[in-house]
Amino acid sequence: MDLGITGKTAFVSASTSGLGLAVARALAAEGARVAITGRRRELAEQIAESLPGAVAIGADLLAPGAIASAVDQAEERLGPIDIAVLNGPGPRPSTAAELSSEELAIAFDRLVRPQHDLISRVLPGMRQRRWGRVLAVGSSGIVAPLPNLASSNAGRAALANYLKTLAAEVAADGVTVNLLLPGRIATDRVAELDADAASRRGISVDEVQHESREGIPARRYGTPEEFGAAAAFLCSAPASYITGVALRCDGGLVRNL
Template identity: 90%
Template sequence: MDLGITGKTAFVAASTSGLGLAVARALAADGVRVAITGRRREISEQIAESLPGAVAIGVDLGAPDAVASAVDQAEERLGPIDIAVLNGPGPRPSTAAALTSEDLANSFDRLVRPQHDLVSRVLPEMRQRRWGRILAVGASGIVAPLPNLASSNAGRAALAGYLKTLAAEVARDAVTVNLLLPGRIATDRVAELDAETAKRRGISVDEVQQESRESIPAGRYGTPEEFGAAAAFLCSASASYITGVALRCDGGLVRSL
């Protein structure tokens, strides 16, 4: 299937590992010029060298004014941004009862502020050109809050509310705004969460993973490549009538429609 995005330019936040990297690879495979971003510049450069038309930008997008600077660098080297993928590390695990005001502020700083900065920087030109894709890597916690991830649940729900509102505002400008929600995808982040769960419950990581597999109708963890393929479709020309959607890529884990 021709996704119709060959020659487009994408800025993929936090794309040196995990789901961000999976999305960057999928877009590059469909002919998109991708800005690979991450705090570890040497890793960004290694990844960019392996992808056609990609460039590396070493940046901590959580730092003040970092987003504007990174987008300026990307546009100078690749041209105007057509596709913006919002992504970043989640806050530490915590129960809701143990959340502090500092935890909530940190959640907002990680999961809302940089993403809003990125959207604000690229959206005006997308609207002028009448073509744009904004896709957030979310979490199933916005549909069914996840145990022991209260800070993440709160921050990601706030981002989802903002993006859903934005989607209606910019749809007539041919800019789509969507979220892609991973379930249990086999990334380093999920491995860390499995280890944290095992420690908290006093059981082995293997037991935690087996329980997880049994809870997923597909009977397995998803692969980063499967997630990346779904992301590339939502960023495609073919998905031009899909906006304001939170699509789950979770093997049926969340049982609601």
């Protein structure tokens, strides 16, 4: 299938590792020109050199003014942004009973504010050109809240509802807005969560991972490449009639539809 994104410009937040990197690689493989972003500039440059048509932008996208600067750099070097992938680090694990107002504010600042800033920066051009893709890397916690991730559950749910509202407002302009929800994908972030769970419960990481796999119908963790492929499709031309959707890439982990 031709995804129809050859020559399109993609801005992928936090794309020097994990799911962001997987999405960036998948988009580049389909012919998109990708802006690789991250705090580790040298790593961003190494990744960009390995991908055709990619450029590196070293930036902490959580810092004030960083989004505007990074978008300006990307558009100067690659052209107007057609695809915006919202991604970033999640807050630390916490229970709902122990969640402080400060931690809740941090979750909002990490999971909603920079994503809103990016959308606000690129959306007018997408609507004017009548073609655009906004895709958020979310969490299955917006469907079934995850234990010990109270601040993440709250922040990601807020973002999801904002994006669902936005999707209806811009659909007639040729802009789609979707979320892609990972389950247990084999990334460094999931490894950290597994280690945290092992420490809390006083068991080995291997035991935690075995229990996790047993709870997934596919009986395994997903790969970043599988997640990246799903993301590339949602950003494609053939997916132009899919909007306002939260698609799970989780091996059947969440049991409801």
